[in-house]
Amino acid sequence: MxxxxxxxxxxxxxxxxxxxxxxxxxxxxxxxxxxxxxxxxxxxxxxxxxxxxxxxxxxxxxxxxxxxxxxxxxxxxxxxxxxxxxxxxxxxxxxxxxxxxxxxxxxxxxxxxxxxxxxxxxxxxxxxxxxxxxxxxxxxxxxxxxxxxxxxxxxxxxxxxxxxxxxxxxxxxVMIDAFELARGRIEDEGTCEKFGLAAGEFGVVTLHRPSNVDDPQTLRLLVDQLVDVSRSVPLVFAVHPRTQARLAEFGLSETLEQAPYIRVVEPLGYLAFMNLVTQSRIVITDSGGVQEETTYLGIPCLTLRENTERPITTSQGSNRLIKPAQLVDAVAEVVASVCIKAEPPELxxxxxxxxxxxxxxxxxxx
CATH class of the missing domain: 3.40.50.2000 (Glycogen Phosphorylase B;)
Known part of the structure; x- marks a missing residue:
């Protein structure tokens, strides 16, 4: 044959x-x-x-x-x-x-x-x-x-x-297959220890979509909101190259870098990034895949988008869609709540x- x-x-x-x-x-x-x-x-x-x-x-x-x-x-x-x-x-x-x-x-x-x-x-x-x-x-x-x-x-x-x-x-x-394939290496990665973070006491941020980063007013609002959020939940912000360029273009890089409770880092490899996610209290993102991983792990996720192509993460998972202006209040709600992990979606x-x-x-x- x-x-x-x-x-x-x-x-x-x-x-x-x-x-x-x-x-x-x-x-x-x-x-x-x-x-x-x-x-x-x-x-x-x-x-x-x-x-x-x-x-x-x-x-x-x-x-x-x-x-x-x-x-x-x-x-x-x-x-x-x-x-x-x-x-x-x-x-x-x-x-x-x-x-x-x-x-x-x-x-x-x-x-x-x-x-x-x-x-x-x-x-x-x-x-x-x-x-x-x-x-x-x-x-x-x-x-x-x-x-x-x-x-x-x-x-x-x-x-x-x-x-x-x-x-x-x-x-x-298949994203869950990828996570399970690498789970042992993720757990051994040590990113949290490297950054001096305690499990369950910090948030992870990723942003890259044009709707969030290409408009100066929207990005400035998000930066201000993240600075406010970080006073109650320290943040690690893995900055996408597109976002890094816009932050510099709009004069916002210094605001983030000077925020005492925000650690700005370059894009991380999957193992390093997921080591952070698995030990985080909350994830703030506009990514697609992270909505799925947080749902599987039962970690609260706030997605800065009007819609999602993965609605099962909001109906059955731990994901919630929010607008930029809602970020501070939404994080406060998560921090004040008890996290209850639901069963992952079918298959x-x-x-x-x-x-x-x-x-x-x-x-x-x-």
């Missing part, structure tokens, strides 16, 4: 975490051969290379090195570069992940060449088309051959959009990658 070649596409920080469990689940299989493709969408070492080390991933088989640019530039460069790869060394299946520009770009390049494509983390919807990620999610799910969903609501979204049920497979949340059990492998093997007849 012929060996099936599968391309796993990694592009940006969240992708590496989702690809890792699937890579490790597929690698021992004798019916397939895995090729790891790094598009280079995140080209900063702290944002990409560290994740390969953290998850014991080998160096990528192919690195497209597309770098930064506008949405159109980045998407176009990935399409052109990956199309060339597919023409020269055609895979049987391409697995794209999440909702970044490389996701839709590689899906388009492969589909137009008649190559079958699977979307890992399919069906998530914020219903806010102002978000570039929402466009990427909608477009990717509309063209691929196989949709692996992380939650029941994702299945419902796809069925409501007219997707054939036989293309949808509910596999669970958030660390076994999603194995269900994906079984589904893919069944569909390829291997």
């Amino acid at each position: 012929r060996t099936i070649q599968i391309d796993l596409i990694a592009a940006a920080r969240p992708n590496f975490m989702k690809v890792a469990p699937l890579f490790h689940a597929l690698a021992p299989e004798d019916w397939c051969r895995v090729r790891l493709v790094h598009t280079g969408q995140h080209y900063d070492a702290n944002m990409s290379d560290s994740f390969f080390r953290d998850f014991d991933l080998p160096a990528p088989d192919i690195h497209l090195e597309v770098g930064s640019g506008s949405h159109a530039e980045q998407t176009g460069r990935v399409m052109m570069a990956y199309e060339k790869v597919c023409v020269e060394q055609r895979p049987d299946w391409v697995v794209v992940v999440g909702d970044v520009n490389s996701t839709i770009a590689c899906a388009l390049a492969a589909v137009k060449l008649g190559i079958r494509v699977a979307h890992l983390e399919a069906g998530l919807r914020s219903r806010d088309r102002r978000m570039p990620e929402e466009i990427n999610r909608l477009a990717t799910d509309a063209i691929v051959d196989l949709l692996w969903t992380p939650s029941v609501d994702a299945n419902e979204n796809l069925l409501a959009e007219g997707v054939s049920p036989d293309k949808i497979e509910f596999v669970g949340n 958030w059990d660390g076994q999603a990658a194995h269900r994906i492998v079984a589904d893919l093997r069944r569909r390829t007849g291997s």
Whole structure:
């Protein structure tokens, strides 16, 4: 029987975490051969290379090195570069992940060449088309051959959009697989000790979305709110490169750096970051993945967004959507409350990658 070649596409920080469990689940299989493709969408070492080390991933088989640019530039460069790869060394299946520009770009390049494509983390919807990620999610799910969903609501979204049920497979949340894969190393990482933090007595902050960091008034409000919050809950702020640039541009860097109870740090690798999250009292973010991890861990999460493509984290998890002006009051409510951990959502059990492998093997007849 012929060996099936599968391309796993990694592009940006969240992708590496989702690809890792699937890579490790597929690698021992004798019916397939895995090729790891790094598009280079995140080209900063702290944002990409560290994740390969953290998850014991080998160096990528192919690195497209597309770098930064506008949405159109980045998407176009990935399409052109990956199309060339597919023409020269055609895979049987391409697995794209999440909702970044490389996701839709590689899906388009492969589909137009008649190559079958699977979307890992399919069906998530914020219903806010102002978000570039929402466009990427909608477009990717509309063209691929196989949709692996992380939650029941994702299945419902796809069925409501007219997707054939036989293309949808509910596999669970592979982000939880990533956490469990690295749990021992996370616990041994020692980031809290390095920063002199006591477990349960600090908060973690991440911000990067344009709606929060690109407008001077909004970012100034958030900085002021964080300074106020830090007086009751010391904060560690892992600053995304985009946010760092805006803080400097708007003259806000000094305000954060001089705040006595805020520790400003560069982007952290997954192990170091999750060591902080697992021992924190609260997380303040606008990220997608962190909403899921805090839900799994039962840690209160305040998400600075109007909506979320992961509504299960608010209906069943520990996440709450808030506006920037609500931050101080929301943190006070969390600090004053007793944290009660609920059961994780269905199939958030660390076994999603194995269900994906079984589904893919069944569909390829291997």
